[in-house]
Amino acid sequence: MVVHSEKMKSLGQLVAGVAHELNNPINFIYGNLDHLRNYMNDLIGVIDSLAQVADKVPAEVMESIEKSKEEADYQFILEDLPPLIKSCKDGAERCKQIVLDLKNFSRLDEALLKEIDIHEGLESTLNILYNKFKNKVNVHKEFGELPMLSCYAGQLNQVFMNILDNAIQAVPEHGDVYVRTSFENNNIKVIIEDNGAGIDQESLSRIFDPFFTTKPVGEGTGLGLSISYRIIKTHNGTIDVESEKGKGTKFTIKIPVDWHKEADIAGV
Ligand SMILES: Nc1ncnc2c1ncn2[C@@H]1O[C@H](COP(=O)(O)OP(=O)(O)OP(=O)(O)O)[C@@H](O)[C@H]1O
Numbered sequence: 001m002v003v004h005s006e007k008m009k010s011l012g013q014l015v016a017g018v019a020h021e022l023n024n025p026i027n028f029i030y031g032n033l034d035h036l037r038n039y040m041n042d043l044i045g046v047i048d049s050l051a052q053v054a055d056k057v058p059a060e061v062m063e064s065i066e067k068s069k070e071e072a073d074y075q076f077i078l079e080d081l082p083p084l085i086k087s088c089k090d091g092a093e094r095c096k097q098i099v100l101d102l103k104n105f106s107r108l109d110e111a112l113l114k115e116i117d118i119h120e121g122l123e124s125t126l127n128i129l130y131n132k133f134k135n136k137v138n139v140h141k142e143f144g145e146l147p148m149l150s151c152y153a154g155q156l157n158q159v160f161m162n163i164l165d166n167a168i169q170a171v172p173e174h175g176d177v178y179v180r181t182s183f184e185n186n187n188i189k190v191i192i193e194d195n196g197a198g199i200d201q202e203s204l205s206r207i208f209d210p211f212f213t214t215k216p217v218g219e220g221t222g223l224g225l226s227i228s229y230r231i232i233k234t235h236n237g238t239i240d241v242e243s244e245k246g247k248g249t250k251f252t253i254k255i256p257v258d259w260h261k262e263a264d265i266a267g268v
C-alpha cells in the first residue's frame with residue numbers, strides 16, 4: 001500500500017503544481033480583459049469623433065476611410081467585439097474556477113494536517129467531476145451542519161473522488177446520486193448513495209480488496225476503494241457499504257471529529 005500512497009502523493013503534487021502554474025497566467029488574462037474592453041471603447045470613441053469633422057476633410061480622404069471601414073467589416077467588428085470579449089471573460093472565469101477547484105482538491109499548498117470544511121471538499125470534487133456526470137446523473141446535496149475537521153484534506157478529497165466516480169460509473173443512463181452529511185455522536189458522517197447497477201453479494205465482500213474490479217481492462221485498476229479504505233482508517237474512521245444488485249449502492253463514512261487527538265500522527 002505504501003507504493004499506492006506514494007503514487008497518490010505524486011499525483012496530488014502534480015495537480016497542485018499545474019494549478020499553481022496556471023493561476024498566474026489565468027489571472028492576468030482575466031484582469032486584462034477589463035482593460036481591453038475599456039481601450040476598445042476609447043478607440044471606438046476616437047474613430048467616431050472623426051465622423052464629426054467629416055465635412056472638413058477632403059472628400060477623397062473620407063472615401064478612402066469609408067473604403068477601409070468596409071474592407072475591415074467595421075460595422076460587424078463593432079457588433080461582435082463586446083460579446084467576443086464577454087465570452088473570453090466567461091472562459092477565463094471558468095478556468096479560474098477549475099484552478100481553484102484543483103488547488104482545493106489537492107490541498108498541497110497547505111500544511112499536511114489541516115482544519116477544513118468537508119463541504120468545500122465535496123463541492124470541489126463534484127465540480128471536477130461535473131463534465132462526467134452532467135448528462136446522466138442528478139446530484140442531490142443534502143448537507144447538514146458540520147464542525148471543521150482536522151484531517152489530511154487532499155487524501156479525504158481523494159476518497160470522495162473515488163466513491164463519487166464509482167457512483168457515477170454505476171449509473172447506466174439516467175440516475176441519481178445523493179450526498180448527505182450530518183454530525184452525530186461526535187462523528188462527521190458522509191453518505192454517498194446511488195441508484196445505479198448495485199453490487200452482487202459475492203463481489204460485495206471483495207470491493208475493498210486491492211485490484212478487485214469488475215470493470216474492463218484499462219478502465220479500472222481496482223485500487224480506488226482499497227486506497228479509500230486505508231485513508232479512512234488513517235483518520236480512525238469507518239467506511240461501510242450496503243448494496244443491492246439492480247437497486248443501488250450506499251457508502252457511509254464516519255470520522256470522529258477529534259480523531260487526531262487519539263491517533264499517533266507521527267506514525268501516520
Ligand atoms: N457505487 C458502485 N456501484 C456499483 N459497483 C461499485 C460501486 N462502487 C464500487 N463498485 C464495485 O467495486 C469495484 C471496486 O471499486 P474500486 O473503486 O476499488 O475499483 P474500480 O472502480 O474498479 O477501479 P479504479 O477505481 O481503480 O478506477 C468496482 O469495479 C465495482 O465492481
Ligand SMILES: [Mg+2]
Nearest residue numbers: 162166224225
Ligand atoms: Mg473506482
